[in-house]
Amino acid sequence: MNYAESDDRSLVQAFQNGDERAFEEIVRRYQRQVANVIYMTSGTPQDVPDLAQEVFLKIYKSLGGITVEHSLFSWIYRIAVNVTIDELRRRKIRRMTSLDFSGDPEENEPTFRDSSLPDDQLVSAERREQVWKALRKLSDTSRTVLLLREYEELSYKEIGDILHISEQAVKSRIFRAREELKELLKDYFEVRP
Amino acid sequence: MNHRDIRKLISAMVDGELDDAGTKRVNEHMASCPSCTRYARALRAVSADIRSVIPITLPDTFPLAVLRAVHAEQAESRIWMPVELFARRFVVGLGAAVVLSVALAMTIRPEEPVVAEPYLTGELSDSTATRILLTKETPSKNDLLLAVVSPE
Ligand SMILES: [Zn+2]
Numbered sequence: 001m002n003y004a005e006s007d008d009r010s011l012v013q014a015f016q017n018g019d020e021r022a023f024e025e026i027v028r029r030y031q032r033q034v035a036n037v038i039y040m041t042s043g044t045p046q047d048v049p050d051l052a053q054e055v056f057l058k059i060y061k062s063l064g065g066i067t068v069e070h071s072l073f074s075w076i077y078r079i080a081v082n083v084t085i086d087e088l089r090r091r092k093i094r095r096m097t098s099l100d101f102s103g104d105p106e107e108n109e110p111t112f113r114d115s116s117l118p119d120d121q122l123v124s125a126e127r128r129e130q131v132w133k134a135l136r137k138l139s140d141t142s143r144t145v146l147l148l149r150e151y152e153e154l155s156y157k158e159i160g161d162i163l164h165i166s167e168q169a170v171k172s173r174i175f176r177a178r179e180e181l182k183e184l185l186k187d188y189f190e191v192r193p
Numbered sequence: 194m195n196h197r198d199i200r201k202l203i204s205a206m207v208d209g210e211l212d213d214a215g216t217k218r219v220n221e222h223m224a225s226c227p228s229c230t231r232y233a234r235a236l237r238a239v240s241a242d243i244r245s246v247i248p249i250t251l252p253d254t255f256p257l258a259v260l261r262a263v264h265a266e267q268a269e270s271r272i273w274m275p276v277e278l279f280a281r282r283f284v285v286g287l288g289a290a291v292v293l294s295v296a297l298a299m300t301i302r303p304e305e306p307v308v309a310e311p312y313l314t315g316e317l318s319d320s321t322a323t324r325i326l327l328t329k330e331t332p333s334k335n336d337l338l339l340a341v342v343s344p345e
Contacts, residue, residue, distance in 0.1 A: 032250065039249045049255075052251060053259055156205075171204075171210065175200070178204050178236060185239065188238070188239065
């Protein structure tokens with residue numbers, strides 16, 4: 001059976017009936033989002049493959065016991081966010097105990113979509129770099145909520161489902177995250193015409 | 194409504210999450226507030242910049258790699274299961290043996306503390322301190338002090 005056409009609910013059912021190819025399709029379907037939430041949360045591209053694997057191993061183990069009522073994507077996304085935040089926390093503890101600063105996120109600059117463009121585009125590439133650095137300085141909570149909105153383009157309702165909070169709380173958190181950004185990007189908010 | 198309240202509405206508006214009444218209120222405010230107008234423009238620019246970061250991609254072989262990892266983990270737990278069982282039996286056995294030997298030692302020599310025995314016979318030490326202590330059946334505080342400060 002070709003699962004590419006199946007909806008999430010049928011995939012989960014097929015997996016629960018013992019067909020591993022259904023799981024393979026789930027991985028294929030969501031690996032992009034999982035990779036990106038890890039990347040945007042941890043800031044280090046070299047972390048992505050291992051953490052993504054950890055996320056899907058966790059999913060494999062828990063998938064047998066779930067019923068998909070709302071969105072499989074929400075559930076997967078939440079696992080990805082949790083695994084990454086746990087890893088960041090572990091690292092923070094390791095850094096505090098070992099004074100090892102080798103994992104400084106600012107050393108791992110991302111690439112920008114059109115930074116190869118010349119002259120006037122260089123200015124915007126520089127600006128985007130500033131935005132990236134500011135994002136890295138946000139609290140985990142603020143960064144996650146903002147990235148779910150900006151990067152995954154999810155609605156407040158969908159974000160609320162993923163983070164288990166109300167739409168009102170999503171609205172407040174996103175606003176707070178932007179206020180934090182505003183402090184970090186003073187030029188951006190004040191000098192720009 | 195102050196500027197901060199308006200900015201909260203602007204944040205929702207930029208995300209397309211503000212109702213008509215809210216949008217109307219924001220637009221009315223912005224018509225006479227350059228600061229909030231600038232804020233709305235900056236939010237849109239930041240948003241565009243965040244979205245311009247190149248998404249990371251995993252190879253097409255990733256799903257198979259995950260399945261391989263799943264199977265490796267399952268195989269590993271199959272290998273360790275009997276070992277774990279053995280280890281558990283071993284620990285239980287060891288515990289029983291310890292309890293048994295302690296009980297046995299207590300039965301055989303109920304009054305003699307096992308640890309002190311070599312010292313009492315003078316086999317293990319002939320230091321002054323030990324000698325002083327060994328001469329007394331119940332050493333006083335002064336005896337203890339003397340033992341501690343006495344040179345070898
Ligand atoms: Zn204003």
